Amino acid sequence: MSAESYPEMSFEARMGTVDFRIHERPHITLDDRKCVDCSVRGCITACPANLFVPTADGGILFNYEQCFECGTCYMVCNEEGAITWTYPDGGHGVVFHRS
Amino acid sequence: MPDVDVIVVGAGPAGAAAALEAARAGRSVVLIERGPFPGSKNMYGGVVYGRILDDLVPQWWEQMPIQRWVTRRQTMILTDDQALTVDYRTENWGRPPYNGATTFRPDFDAWFAERAVDAGANLINSTTVTGLLRDGNRVVGVRTDRPDGDLTAHVVIACDGVNSFLAKEAGLYHHDGAENYTLGVKETIALPRDVIDERFNVRGDHGVDIEMLGASPDVPGGGFLYTNAESLAVGLVLSLPALAASGLRPEERIAQLKAHPAIAPLVEGGEVKEYSAHVIPEAGFDMMPELIADGLLVAGDAAAMCLAAGIWLEGVNFAIGSGAAAGRAAAVAVRHGDTSATGLEGYRARLESSFVLADHRKLRDAPHLVMSDLAQQRLPALACGVVEQLFTVGNPVPKPGLRRIVRGEMKRNGVKLRDAAAQGWRALRTFG
Ligand SMILES: Cc1cc2nc3c(=O)[nH]c(=O)nc-3n(C[C@H](O)[C@H](O)[C@H](O)COP(=O)(O)OP(=O)(O)OC[C@H]3O[C@@H](n4cnc5c(N)ncnc54)[C@H](O)[C@@H]3O)c2cc1C
Ligand code: SF4
Numbered sequence: 369m370s371a372e373s374y375p376e377m378s379f380e381a382r383m384g385t386v387d388f389r390i391h392e393r394p395h396i397t398l399d400d401r402k403c404v405d406c407s408v409r410g411c412i413t414a415c416p417a418n419l420f421v422p423t424a425d426g427g428i429l430f431n432y433e434q435c436f437e438c439g440t441c442y443m444v445c446n447e448e449g450a451i452t453w454t455y456p457d458g459g460h461g462v463v464f465h466r467s
Numbered sequence: 468m469p470d471v472d473v474i475v476v477g478a479g480p481a482g483a484a485a486a487l488e489a490a491r492a493g494r495s496v497v498l499i500e501r502g503p504f505p506g507s508k509n510m511y512g513g514v515v516y517g518r519i520l521d522d523l524v525p526q527w528w529e530q531m532p533i534q535r536w537v538t539r540r541q542t543m544i545l546t547d548d549q550a551l552t553v554d555y556r557t558e559n560w561g562r563p564p565y566n567g568a569t570t571f572r573p574d575f576d577a578w579f580a581e582r583a584v585d586a587g588a589n590l591i592n593s594t595t596v597t598g599l600l601r602d603g604n605r606v607v608g609v610r611t612d613r614p615d616g617d618l619t620a621h622v623v624i625a626c627d628g629v630n631s632f633l634a635k636e637a638g639l640y641h642h643d644g645a646e647n648y649t650l651g652v653k654e655t656i657a658l659p660r661d662v663i664d665e666r667f668n669v670r671g672d673h674g675v676d677i678e679m680l681g682a683s684p685d686v687p688g689g690g691f692l693y694t695n696a697e698s699l700a701v702g703l704v705l706s707l708p709a710l711a712a713s714g715l716r717p718e719e720r721i722a723q724l725k726a727h728p729a730i731a732p733l734v735e736g737g738e739v740k741e742y743s744a745h746v747i748p749e750a751g752f753d754m755m756p757e758l759i760a761d762g763l764l765v766a767g768d769a770a771a772m773c774l775a776a777g778i779w780l781e782g783v784n785f786a787i788g789s790g791a792a793a794g795r796a797a798a799v800a801v802r803h804g805d806t807s808a809t810g811l812e813g814y815r816a817r818l819e820s821s822f823v824l825a826d827h828r829k830l831r832d833a834p835h836l837v838m839s840d841l842a843q844q845r846l847p848a849l850a851c852g853v854v855e856q857l858f859t860v861g862n863p864v865p866k867p868g869l870r871r872i873v874r875g876e877m878k879r880n881g882v883k884l885r886d887a888a889a890q891g892w893r894a895l896r897t898f899g
């Protein structure tokens with residue numbers, strides 16, 4: 369199975385298919401000082417929205433806006449206190465239409 | 468006096484069923500949903516098994532919003548470049564009372580929650596419950612993110628889905644490690660109706676459900692493909708810790724699946740209309756939290772009641788079954804004036820005497836069996852290898868005997884007869 373043989377859409381276009389009603393309060397926050405000691409860094413691979421981006425200095429850049437509110441990141445994270453996770457305020461966040 | 472008799476948190480299938488049954492029993496009910504409408508936060512593979520609605524919505528099949536009735540069901544075993552498919556079709560599933568239907572959750576959940584509203588429940592959308600209100604150990608209501616958002620009740624029913632922060636806050640979970648969860652990702656891919664009819668060999672409002680084993684070789688899980696009226700749902704279910712450690716992202720895995728020679732011709736030319744993701748409680752019976760506390764019941768995915776056992780992926784029907792049981796038990800407890808954990812015990816009895824706990828108890832080993840390395844990687848390769856040899860005509864060499872083929876393939880795939888027999892025995896005990 370090779371991914372190359374299928375013409376894939378860009379990740380931006382993929383996320384562009386999803387309706388997000390963004391609230392100004394970040395419902396997930398990251399203290400990436402904790403990430404320095406993390407060896408697995410599972411969030412980078414597992415977050416289906418690709419919201420955890422490693423930086424050159426060993427940290428992680430996180431943006432809450434295009435989040436599915438799935439819970440994967442806090443479940444796979446192995447550093448206590450790195451991720452603070454809540455649901456967005458009522459009426460905000462992801463809205464599915466064809467799922 | 469509390470504000471209402473019963474508060475139900477979450478207007479998914481569990482919450483709507485709970486609210487419907489409590490309201491039908493004459494109780495005052497508030498159903499709180501954080502999304503702008505019920506179903507807006509919810510995604511799944513694609514099939515609702517509606518018979519659970521027989522008692523709740525008479526003639527449900529005449530009103531339920533559907534995409535297609537599933538009349539053809541396939542189980543596909545994949546390796547990198549092979550596919551072995553068991554294909555079953557029956558017209559019986561295409562007429563009342565039907566079996567399963569593909570439907571979008573934003574449509575289905577909104578429709579079902581409206582049935583609770585018809586019965587008298589008060590649905591409040593766009594409101595996130597942020598915690599439980601307590602009096603000592605007893606749950607007496609919820610805090611919401613609305614101004615003056617505290618609401619009190621005799622009973623709170625937590626139907627807040629897989630992450631259930633309410634069940635966790637109440638201390639009811641003891642097995643919520645990442646190894647008990649999978650991530651589901653999917654693409655909804657638009658194709659014209661007649662193209663779908665032709666590719667999947669169906670007509671009218673009939674459709675297909677394909678479950679796949681071996682669809683993500685290095686990460687335990689499975690694949691699925693469902694037909695909607697004018698789109699396909701294609702996706703994967705992936706074990707969380709294995710996915711996290713794998714280095715290959717979910718959307719890259721979907722791309723791989725779509726490029727598989729058995730899948731590519733089915734999805735070709737389709738346009739991705741929505742990408743979605745959601746977590747599934749995978750471990751069934753062994754991960755279930757305590758279900759009852761003083762003033763509190765837990766139902767649906769919030770109580771890990773989704774049945775994820777390889778050839779079965781049924782959560783909506785289990786959510787409705789458990790939610791309805793919770794709603795009825797809560798109504799009885801309120802009427803009798805005892806909503807302590809003891810007064811709410813009727814919930815457990817109802818679950819025990821229905822498919823919800825009977826199926827889960829019987830299939831408690833199934834998730835472990837299905838997610839094992841043997842079932843995920845070696846058996847698919849073995850099965851495909853055996854069939855390939857059986858049907859490869861190697862003239863002038865005479866046909867090999869089946870026993871020799873099987874022995875050869877077992878050896879090649881590192882399957883020991885003893886392991887296979889032990890696993891087979893466990894499988895027979897579980898599924899038999
Ligand atoms: C990829 C995938 C494929 C699946 N395939 C199938 C399938 O084909 N067939 C099937 O039957 N099942 C399937 N399932 C399982 C099924 O989706 C779930 O078991 C089912 O949705 C559980 O219903 P529920 O009502 O318990 O929870 P949910 O459907 O998750 O509903 C919970 C509700 O609570 C709301 N909520 C949560 N927290 C709060 C809060 N704090 N305040 C207010 N509201 C809140 C949410 O917005 C949501 O509406 C699949 C699941 C996935 C992820
Ligand atoms: S898994 Fe947790 S600690 Fe590790 S990099 Fe990701 S957020 Fe940081």
Ligand code: SF4
Nearest residue numbers: 415435436438439441
């Ligand atoms: S909740 Fe899901 S989509 Fe949102 S950041 Fe975490 S892993 Fe990514």
